[in-house]
Amino acid sequence: MLGRLEELCNLNGVSGDEGRVRRYIKEIAKDYADEVWTDTMGNLYAHKKGDGPKVVVAAHMDEVGMIIWGAMENGLLIYQTQGIDPRVVVSKRVVVGPREIPGVIGAKAIHLQSMEDRKKVLSHSELFIDIGAKDKADALKYVSPGDYAAFDTKWERLGSDRMKAKALDDRMGCAIALELLKQTYDCDFTAVFTVQEELGLRGAQAAAYNVKPQVALVLEGTTANDLPKTQGHQHITKVGGGPAISFMDGSTIVPRAMFEALKSAAQEAEISFQVKQGTAGGNDAGAIHKALSGCVTGVISVPTRYLHSPCSLASISDFENAYRLADAFFATGKQNEVINEVL
Amino acid sequence: MYEKTMIQKIVTAYGPSGREQEVTDVIRSFVEPLVDEVTVDALGNLIAHKKGTSGKKIMLVAHMDQIGLVVTDIDEKGFLRVSNVGGVHPVTAAARPVRFENGTRGVTYFETENSGFMNPSKTAITQLFIDIGADSREEAEAKVQLGDMAVYDVNFLEMGRRISCGALDNRICCAALVEALKDMETEHDIYAVFSVQEEVGTRGAGAAAYAIGPDLCINLDVTLFGDTPKCMPMAVKLGGGAAIKIMDASVIVAPMVYTFLEDVAKAEDIACQRDVMRMGGTDTSVVQRSRDGVLAGGISIPVRYVHSPVETADLRDYEATVALLRAAVKRSELPQR
Numbered sequence: 001m002l003g004r005l006e007e008l009c010n011l012n013g014v015s016g017d018e019g020r021v022r023r024y025i026k027e028i029a030k031d032y033a034d035e036v037w038t039d040t041m042g043n044l045y046a047h048k049k050g051d052g053p054k055v056v057v058a059a060h061m062d063e064v065g066m067i068i069w070g071a072m073e074n075g076l077l078i079y080q081t082q083g084i085d086p087r088v089v090v091s092k093r094v095v096v097g098p099r100e101i102p103g104v105i106g107a108k109a110i111h112l113q114s115m116e117d118r119k120k121v122l123s124h125s126e127l128f129i130d131i132g133a134k135d136k137a138d139a140l141k142y143v144s145p146g147d148y149a150a151f152d153t154k155w156e157r158l159g160s161d162r163m164k165a166k167a168l169d170d171r172m173g174c175a176i177a178l179e180l181l182k183q184t185y186d187c188d189f190t191a192v193f194t195v196q197e198e199l200g201l202r203g204a205q206a207a208a209y210n211v212k213p214q215v216a217l218v219l220e221g222t223t224a225n226d227l228p229k230t231q232g233h234q235h236i237t238k239v240g241g242g243p244a245i246s247f248m249d250g251s252t253i254v255p256r257a258m259f260e261a262l263k264s265a266a267q268e269a270e271i272s273f274q275v276k277q278g279t280a281g282g283n284d285a286g287a288i289h290k291a292l293s294g295c296v297t298g299v300i301s302v303p304t305r306y307l308h309s310p311c312s313l314a315s316i317s318d319f320e321n322a323y324r325l326a327d328a329f330f331a332t333g334k335q336n337e338v339i340n341e342v343l
Numbered sequence: 344m345y346e347k348t349m350i351q352k353i354v355t356a357y358g359p360s361g362r363e364q365e366v367t368d369v370i371r372s373f374v375e376p377l378v379d380e381v382t383v384d385a386l387g388n389l390i391a392h393k394k395g396t397s398g399k400k401i402m403l404v405a406h407m408d409q410i411g412l413v414v415t416d417i418d419e420k421g422f423l424r425v426s427n428v429g430g431v432h433p434v435t436a437a438a439r440p441v442r443f444e445n446g447t448r449g450v451t452y453f454e455t456e457n458s459g460f461m462n463p464s465k466t467a468i469t470q471l472f473i474d475i476g477a478d479s480r481e482e483a484e485a486k487v488q489l490g491d492m493a494v495y496d497v498n499f500l501e502m503g504r505r506i507s508c509g510a511l512d513n514r515i516c517c518a519a520l521v522e523a524l525k526d527m528e529t530e531h532d533i534y535a536v537f538s539v540q541e542e543v544g545t546r547g548a549g550a551a552a553y554a555i556g557p558d559l560c561i562n563l564d565v566t567l568f569g570d571t572p573k574c575m576p577m578a579v580k581l582g583g584g585a586a587i588k589i590m591d592a593s594v595i596v597a598p599m600v601y602t603f604l605e606d607v608a609k610a611e612d613i614a615c616q617r618d619v620m621r622m623g624g625t626d627t628s629v630v631q632r633s634r635d636g637v638l639a640g641g642i643s644i645p646v647r648y649v650h651s652p653v654e655t656a657d658l659r660d661y662e663a664t665v666a667l668l669r670a671a672v673k674r675s676e677l678p679q680r
Binding site: 214232233234247248253254255256259275277278279280289290291292293294295296342343 | 360361362383384385386387388413415416418424426427428469489490540543546547549550551553554
């Protein structure tokens with residue numbers, strides 16, 4: 001599962017441009033699912049037929065990145081983005097477009113900065129991607145408006161139990177969902193790999209409509225704020241503290257029965273877990289739980305530091321235990337218990 | 344006339360967004376004798392169905408959730424840190440008695456730094472905490488878990504023809520809907536929906552609307568007011584009657600829906616006023632946009648000091664709302680495009 005995660009993180013799949021990730025997942029999923037198909041938005045479905053409730057496990061394929069909207073006379077590229085702090089992009093390598101043209105994002109050298117410049121945070125509209133083009137015409141030979149740019153960093157293991165990569169949010173969820181597909185559970189099981197989560201849960205809404213699940217489990221990377229000078233009650237989650245179970249976030253209030261079932265699945269399987277201690281941010285659960293006539297939806301997240309940056313960091317054991325927790329939930333038939341309790 | 348004990352029971356029941364079990368039980372006990380079938384869906388919406396003969400379906404919806412505080416951390420001294428559930432104003436939330444679903448009581452306060460007093464300029468919810476009288480984390484955890492929710496403690500107050508309580512938004516409308524179901528005369532199928540999770544972004548009612556597929560929806564919710572000192576100008580006033588929704592920040596009501604309600608009010612001599620609310624959304628919007636679109640409007644009860652523990656309403660508006668709802672569903676001809 002870890003090797004697969006490395007490959008997934010190294011693929012580029014900015015929201016709206018998930019093709020590379022989708023092709024990779026499809027190739028693996030077809031060996032385990034009864035049917036694999038893609039909808040018009042680009043969501044990928046891997047369905048394992050079974051008796052019992054309709055269950056969806058959802059992970060999003062897209063990562064945060066940039067979209068090019070033009071080249072300047074001097075050959076620098078103008079971009080737009082959503083969900084990326086402009087402070088994390090300066091001096092970073094990116095790759096642009098279908099041919100993955102390398103580029104860098106630079107800023108005025110410190111020698112030339114005034115005192116005011118040094119205090120100021122540059123905005124995305126003041127930053128440019130430099131692909132080494134001589135001028136506008138040269139740049140447009142390699143890049144077209146509408147091309148996507150992704151951070152150019154590779155997955156790496158750090159220390160004994162940590163890893164860093166771009167797109168850990170949410171390729172970890174994708175890797176876990178693929179692993180779950182190998183198992184057989186007491187339900188009609190569909191792993192959904194969604195598009196455009198980072199732009200506002202856009203793919204998941206169509207996915208819920210297509211599958212009509214009764215129970216959904218969303219697998220995510222969530223914020224870990226366990227940094228120096230942060231008070232304990234603002235940590236949200238801690239890296240290395242185990243997979244995080246949510247009671248509520250900005251998009252979803254998890255039904256009590258689901259929250260309790262996830263906690264008992266962890267306790268029964270002796271998996272150490274943490275409760276996510278913040279309510280900000282959203283994920284695909286927000287779109288899935290209220291689609292159609294409603295669906296019992298829960299969330300398991302892997303705590304991740306430096307989210308939405310070229311170098312997010314997570315714990316390998318948290319990642320593996322998030323899989324074990326999801327597996328334990330379904331293997332012990334909790335999907336049936338929560339339906340009976342809620343309805 | 345209205346039944347005050349029923350109103351009091353419904354408005355004082357516990358039920359923050361996503362944790363509406365207690366208020367569901369209370370409302371269910373009142374509506375079960377009045378309808379043919381009561382169901383609860385996957386999100387927790389309580390749907391009371393009264394069968395009709397016309398083949399037309401009317402959805403009447405009032406959200407039953409209230410705003411609250413959710414526990415996000417318990418420290419070593421037993422203090423609880425919280426996050427808001429819905430639109431909680433931090434200053435309003437401080438120095439309040441609160442209660443949890445299991446009956447645990449507590450009080451809220453702010454970090455006071457060195458002064459010993461609350462600093463109103465520091466109004467972030469992250470600086471708010473709940474003191475439940477525990478000396479240690481262990482003692483606190485015996486009563487309250489992460490994810491448990493607190494609401495403002497019961498404070499039902501009668502002030503002549505007006506009442507004040509923490510959850511009038513929107514329990515006063517839940518009570519009005521129950522009241523209207525008593526001996527309701529109609530030839531249409533009535534689906535009275537007590538919806539969940541409105542306060543966190545109208546998340547519940549859409550699922551119920553999808554399941555029902557109504558021909559007409561009338562949403563009951565509270566609206567703001569324009570009759571207190573130095574408030575934002577707004578035509579609605581307490582005691583001015585049932586407020587017929589023209590629009591709010593989430594929805595524009597189709598003219599044939601609000602003129603239908605105005606015609607009914609005029610014909611039956613029911614006090615009414617027009618409701619144009621610039622801030623805040625309601626369940627009307629998600630029902631209107633469900634399936635292939637639904638004709639949806641609203642009747643609002645004006646409530647002062649919304650999202651505070653002293654929300655205040657006038658029972659004359661309550662009575663007018665009940666009367667208008669009953670008269671509207673009695674009509675054979677419903678609004679149509």
